[in-house]
Amino acid sequence: MAGGDAQVTENKYSILLPTYNERENLPIIIWLLITYMDNSGYNFEIIIIDDGSPDGTLEAARQLQDIYGEEKIVLRPREKKLGLGTAYIHGMKHATGNFIVIMDADLSHHPKFIPEFIKKQEECNYDVVSGSRYVGSGGVYGWDFKRKLVSRGANFLTQLLLRPGASDLTGSFRLYKKSVLEKLVESCVSKGYVFQMEMIIRARQFDFTIGEVPITFVDRVYGESKLGGSEIFQFAKALLYLFATT
Template identity: 70%
Template structure:
């Protein structure tokens, strides 16, 4: 709007008709440009539980890459009542980055990742949703690549994958690599989903697609990502995660 007025002022100050036309053209160009840029907004969902050390860094990185790229975005932090004070840190960050960029939601207790995403989608004002881990194992620089990939063929989903050329992991020992590869292999064989990285959770979705997850999704783009194992805090992979994975796998096996 500011540019609009500036352009108008120029046109009223100048008596010369050519100046006027130029100013109007310039104004239109600005408006068109703004409309295109405004079209897409990306909402990044960050579910957190005890991530007070990682959160400032991931948000700093997200803002850095988005501000450089010029895409419109917002970060939605969904904290499950972390006892380590993650939410207090988030509030400080909100003062730095503003309420428009950083949306905070606190859900008194640990309700889990899945419900955090559902909760987050409801708060999202963007037409694209990005889900990622807040523990710095997913680098925000890939989000920009996701967006570019999405624009290539207007994909419904763009998924980060550690398993194709250019992707990878850091800080994984043999055991973890074995578990990751085995879990993915078994899933690939049993379900034949036609997706590369099933156990990863670094993806970009069209919001309406994510809302209707159970419906068909035909187009998928992949961006190779590197996965740097968390520097701060503890991994949440334990026996119960393995159990949940097997349970989910069998459920899908018997229902899809």
């Protein structure tokens, strides 16, 4: 078991948190992250990538940095809203960890699952560990029937057309080896909602190994959901593009 313990100290986990209008959620998510990561004894940093939120998210982030220190909380803001894919690229450039965790800052992803991702990764040296709402004890809370139907439908269509070998393609709670994430981001053409799906498709294309951990997804506590009709249209368009090109 000593080998496993050594691994805990030598690996560093960079948690990327893209934010836009998450002032109410940020203090809670940061507290949870620090609690679970510290209790598990992992070496980590949290990189907050705020896209010019008008609600004072960056000010809240600065206060949190004062409380927890600059080693734990790294601020890498941008002038305006530039999309999820580019937020990850921006965050990755500043990441000092050899593993990267990507997640939402709106409390829909619970930090308690990250130690499970890490354990899963260590089991088989996976390149990617993906949180799945559709395996084992995984599930979704707080969604209406329409939202569940859209998510399930999107997932089913993707499984049918692309056979990705992973159960949850549109989820955005994952752990990557940094070198793997860099290669995937380089090869991805999608932006926004579809970006997560393409990452898994490309991972399969490159023969990267993917582990899965059941997660419970909770619909956002504060603020507005970001999924609308235009996202669904973009998703359908991108799905056909990937079907044609992979």
